[in-house]
Amino acid sequence: MIGCHPGPRPPVRGGVLRSLLWTLLGLGLVGCEGKPAGTLEPGTHVTMVKDDGNFAQVQTQDGRTVYVPSGVLKQRSQADGTAGTYTHELSAAAEVYRGGAPAYVSTPPPRGEMDILQEQIGLNRLFLSEKSLQEVVAPANTFPTFHGEKCWPAYMCTNPDCPGKDRGREGVPYLFIHTDQSIPNAICPACLEIRNLEAETDEDKLRYRNYPRLFELPETQRRLDELARERKSLYGFLQEQAREREEAGSQP
Ligand SMILES: [Zn+2]
Secondary structure, three states: OOOEEEEEEEEEOOOOHHHHHHHHHHHHOOOOOEEEEEEEEEEEEEEEEEOOOOOHHHHHEEOOOEEEEHHEEOOOOOOOOOOOOEEEEEOEEEEEEEOOOOOOEEEEEOOOHHHHHHHHHOOEEEEOOOOOOOOEOOOOOOOEEEEEEEEOOOOOEEOOOOOOOOOOOOOOOOOOOOOOOOOOOOOHHHHOOOOOOOOHHHHHHHHHHHHHOOOOOOOHHHHHHHHHHHHHHHHHHHHHHHHHHHHHHHOO
């Protein structure tokens, strides 16, 4: 809370209101805007203190308490061999602030396509362990194991009449895995209970083939949306540049 504390209490002259304002300032409830405190690199390990939605208060490994944009925080992988004292790591470089979330953040210039793609493929995915079906969060571009068990990406079913639709734990859809790599598409085991494979028309088969979707964690979905916006801004920027080049080229 450096730079945020109102300092020694002045002699009461302005009455109750001023006294109340001083108390609120002292509690950090009003008038406390974050000040820039540098940049953290992708992969930096931090421990979550409090997530306020757009910004999260975190503690760095060297003991600093800073505020970072929540979107770049991905939770620590739960796969074998990734134990640690931190709760999250940064998926991209981020400006950080001290004392509070900033009142205003300017949009950073978009990165190149490769940087965006590289971050995207390393975002977290939910996996299920092959036999015990334990949920394991790990980067999507890894092949995690959990207590020695192989893990597979979690799928969900989008069939509105899926018999499994109420079988997921609270807030999470019914999840399953696709382990038979000789079949190109995941098959929902719950839907199998109501399907008659022999009598199915080609249309039915196609419909059931399209129901399963990879399940995206809420933190990943949020970041994917942010990356989509960054991409859009990159393409706008590139188009603008091309237009300027064209105009410069057409000058005599
Ligand atoms: Zn289903």
